[in-house]
Amino acid sequence: MHTDRTDRRGHRPGRGAGIPERADDARWRDAPWNGGHRGEGAGRRDGNGWHRGEPDGGRDGDRRGERGGERDGEWDGEWDKVTGRARFAAEYSPRAALAYAVPVQATIARGEVRNVDSETILTLPGMLAVLWHGNAPGLGVPEDSGLALFQSPKVAYRGQFVAAVVAETLETAYEAAARVRVDYAAEPHDVVLRADHPRAYRAWEDAPGEDGREAVERALREARVSLDLTYTTPAYHHNPLEPHSTVAVWEDQGLVIYDSCPGAAAVRDTLAELFTLPPSLVRVITPDAGVGYGGAATTRPQTVLAAIAAQVTGRPVQVTLTRRQMFAVTGYRTPLVQRVRLGADGRGRLVALGHDVVEQTSTTADPAAGPGAAGGPGRPVCEVLYDVPLRHRTHTVVPLDVPAPSWSRTQGDLPGVFALESAIDELAAACGLDPIELRLRNLPEADRPGSAAAGLAACLRAGAERFGWAGRDPAPGVRRDGRWLVGTGVAAAAYPVAQSPAEATVRLDADGRFRVRLAAPRMRPEERAALTTIAAVVLGVTPERVEIELGGEGGAAAGPPAPAAAGGDEPEDVVRWGMPVVRACEALAAMLGEREAHPGVPLEARARADAPDGGHAFGAQFAEARVNLDTGEVRVPRLLGVFTAGSAADADALRARFTGAMTLGLSMTLCEEGELDERWGGFLNQDLSHYLLATFADAPDVAALLLPGDGPAPDPAEADRLTGLGTSGTAAAIANAVHHATGIRVRDLPIRLDALVGRLPTG
Amino acid sequence: MRPFDYERPWNIDAALAAVRDTPGAMYLGGGTNLIDLMRLGVLAPELLVDVSRLPFDRVEETGDGGLVIGAAVRSADLASHLGVRRRYPVLAQAALSVGSAQIRNMGTVAGNLLQRTRCAYFTDVTKPCNKREPGSGCPAVDGVHRNLAVVGYSPSCVATHPSDLAVAFAALDAVVRIEGATGPRRVPITAFYRDPGDDPRQDTVLEHADLITGIEVPPAGAAAHSAYRKVCDRTSFAFAVVSVAVVLEVTAGAVRDCRIALGGVAPKPWRAERAEEVLYGADATEENFARAARTEPAGARPLRDNGYKVPLVRNLLTRTLIDLAKKGA
Incomplete structure (x- = not known):
């Protein structure tokens, strides 16, 4: 039953034969879907089931037995994801036959579910259950109310799980889910984010009084150069390769969950709360992850659905979301409206900064929780880059009939830096200064704690040299190469390090x-x-x-x-x-x-x-943009990021993280946009044919340069935070380069050809 | 996805019979669009009749110097065919611009012509769409339509046809060979697609059980001076925002032959007859090219959010004409 590979890894026959490595738990080993069914028919599952995908801890235990296998296994592990050997949550095959649950998503954005026609559906062959709030088991009250599946008739957003079907096969479940008729009492919905929305509330603001808003506004009025600019970014969706997946198994008295969410303890605690179990009776196993951060750092509804479906049917149940289902229920970055006001003196020194951010949240979100879930774009990252005597920031939240946003790739610093660093570029143009020079003039004092001065200045200078910035003609719209306008742009990058x-x-x-x-x-x-x-x-x-x-x-x-x-x-x-x-x-x-x-x-x-408050890591990003005179197509033939990487030891891995992150930044700048249809209240472009991500051809030359430094450095093993620094500044650098190429300032992402075509010289 | 039957007949008569006898049957080529639409619930055929291995997988020379491109020729093979590349660059370039390398390896020429619109409402079964459910309405008219039609649409449907090959074939005056219940027939590509009118369900004039067996491309001549230019929202692997296929023959500084088709602007490849008229016999100057391009898309009535396609297609056409004229000189 074992493959060669398994033997090489040192699994002992009889132990690795399809049993999850839970040596500490006899109940688990003896559970019917493990030992009880060992034997005929188990061969296929052995080939791609437990023994390959058991928790890493288990593998460690085995490796210690045979040193030769350990070495192989360890270094094979590094390649598992690119060779297809890695096993993900959905690939766990318990011994008892899996059943499949498929959610039914709300087709209204606000209202109530009156009835679900479950009787007709249950007559389909292979059907096990139809779940909705009329028949689902009661759950405890979770912190995130979006996880209380089928507990009330209320519909808070389009795409919410309002019912689910459980069937013997995935195909049957999909077909049944498509046929389920849900009877709604719809109410008018409101899904469009506007800065002047009547339901908007101020989540926080800097001191409004004499030292704060009033002082900033007076300084802006009196400043030699004063800009008042508004930038918008659309909804961004995670779209990881791995669809969110869960396999749930109820054993004697507890719950076992295989989940794509890497946060095992968080999932355990949430499920313990929902099913009123002591946490010790919830076992959450999070294998190789193909999804993370904002999309899966927290428990998602498919996990709860799998657990409910397994409880109701008494079968192990798998839930794997389709790409389209993921757009509504796995989080997304809120669209943002950011107003940036900058005042400067005649030498380009900043005298005042105003940053007003408007984001959306769901109507079910707790207002007291504030905007922290999405990481406010106005948070201190926008303060640490430059020394501004007067600053005032506000953060406004608009509750709408939309799914709850989450982090997306990084926290709010990412769009925040896009707005701020675009505005800084506009200020440099208004002051007649080179944008690097303007930034250097505004760095904080070098001896201030957490100062950007040393790191950022070094990144800007090193990048300028590598990129060939010297001698750059600041005039926009004047360089041509055939039918292409050519420009270059720069932006600072910053990300908090903890x-x-x-x-x-x-x-x-x-x-x-x-x-x-x-x-x-x-x-x-x-x-x-x-x-x-x-x-x-x-x-x-x-x-x-x-x-x-x-x-x-x-x-x-x-x-x-x-x-x-x-x-x-x-x-x-x-x-x-x-x-x-x-x-x-x-x-x-x-x-x-x-x-x-x-x-x-x-x-x-x-x-x-x-x-815990480790200051910030810094960087500078440089972009070359080419804009086609006839079509407005934007190409970015070169992207260079220079980062303070501190004492990073594995420079190759770190550079790979950064270039990947910069490519994500390019993708959100040129391609990505979650399109809302306000009449139905949901996202329309729910697949990768309509929600475009950058391709290889869009990012031909992305390079990262690491500067050694004494300052705080991102943890070399922390992929997420490096993504935060690597994507920070990319969008602004590209937008600034597009302006330098064309003279057209695009303040609304994504920068697509329709923003440019028809506005370019045709001669 | 609903359960369905699958058959792979080994000759055309068996294929025709299989589909003719089953009202819910569809032909299957490379499957790069049909299978997606089945997964999405947009289409639910009872029976798939796989015609990808019928003997229509070759590009053949006709006696008069033209080509017959078999219906099952893959886009990748069309793009790399030497005769096509030399004598019909517009077609080779269009084939190379299709999807990704994987899509080009799977997708067939006939399937490319028969693919369905990528209008996001058509592929979303939770919303109305007259093309999917006649009479349910067209949400795109007032909805998300940035990439939809500016000409040739009707109030019931503003979808564009996404095929690249159809645009090149239109500029080449290609003819579609069809086998059907009443025997073989030939339909010019320009008459192959239907206007949406009140019933946009059927994209083409094909009847149930009609099977495309090949595309006739007339003898080359001017077609050796031709080009396909496609503009997308990203650098590769995307459908055209607009595209142009141009055949241009310039002799002694004057336009002797000119055939132009536009993609991404209409429910069908849009033959730019107005521009062609302006250019026939005219001096091959940049001014004349721009003047001709300004007459297109003739009768354009952009929707709220897609007016940018008009200057885009005019600029693209002007530039493609200029580049071709330079090349030919």
């Missing part, structure tokens, strides 16, 4: 191997590989001499890894180890001389990192 408390120990043993010990209960293969590389680079040795040991403090490293859901394994726990590893390895490297002096004495170094 380091969760974490500690690493690295030991040089007598066998010449370096063992890095972390208190992490488990770790994904790619993170383990990244940390191995980081340690090897800092230590100056080959990766083969480095081992990462997991486990608690006090020499527990060799013991069995803690189960995935044992608690405390928030997603950030497994991505926060880069910095302490770097510091510990640096310390050990410094001690290596002693080793030579006292051979045989084991060396050990320990380091701790903890910076």
